[in-house]
Amino acid sequence: MSGDFAEAGRGVIDLLGLLAYARLVAFFRLAGDAELAPTLASKGALADLAAAEHANYRRLHDRLAELDVQPESAMEPFSVPLDAWHARTEPQSWLESLVKAYVGDGIAGDFYGKIADLCDEQTQELVRDTLVESGRAEFVASQVRSAIAEDPALAGRLSLWARRLVGEALSQAQSVASRRPELAALLGSGVRSVASEADTHAADGTEDADVSEAQAADLATVSRIFADLTESHTARLEAMGLST
Template structure:
């Protein structure tokens, strides 16, 4: 048997071993990183300085690379990356539509605070998956370059016009509320993803009128509690930008 045939034959078994919840997590992250690439590339065009354009362009390129790593890992697990991402297109697109920035500074705060708390949530979910998934998710959610750039830009803007602090703080709080709503919406639609919070993916029901295609109330409650536990990182991001909670 050729190496390609061996890989193809191993694919379904690998996907089964990974669990439906892990495939969901990687599909969610892959689409999130793909959207982040396009959004950051668009934000780079709006940057008021050439240095800002270059910085955001570099961050956008890193997001594309992260998308490719997640895409390739889904392939390795025998999953179709496009099919794995498809369930998350509507909820993530809706989140971005509800949180459309109205200014350059709002786009920066969203890239740092809104995406940051969502990434914290993804990271916590990954901690309940296998070690390889944990490592991959951790590596694709590194935000240090973005954090330093955004914090410096926002602090400088507030120093020039202190009145911006109140408006941007309100915007940051709205982003967090919308992120919680997004997480609950996704978990409600993807029970295997929500079931990771119980320590492992639930086996998907296969066909039949009795198939359970919604998350259990306990799983959704754990999603809410997990987000409530992420406030420390959120507060640190606000402080780094010179904003209050």
């Protein structure tokens, strides 16, 4: 690992590894969804989205290599929690797969974007670019709205599915943060950085905070920030014609 990232940068490496794996999985899932799409137009649109996700994966992969980090090693710790998230949220229909790609992955992306805001400028820019969802948003919203117009009963079921995805996304974030405390510490450091110096320990032998207490505080910060990401979630539901 590059010397510049030996300590404080471990959280950045974790973030890039997490997003690289997430984008790789998104590529495979969107490619699979394209095969199930009911029309040639929707097949092509999903193929384009899958290609964009692969391009995002390559950018994150290449950035890790630039930092003298073996990309697969950075990604590997996140395979278990992300694969578990996908197993728990396996769609039962093509429409559910679209809602998952938009809502579930979207709110997770909002959360990881919050973490990126506490990183260096180059990392912020890279993460923001690889989390852009405008093309996906337009495609999913139009498909779901069209389906609901034909069968209004779908709205209730898809709304319940979207709410479940949010709950599962929160569990995913907590699982990831508990496995990789350096990642959670990025958020914790952001919160602690605004604290007054008067609140810090004096150099009397107690300046080193208890590690377990610090990690618990970081995990609490993760949960609180994730729970607060409601505005974008509500906007996604409204775009699809679903209720909160």
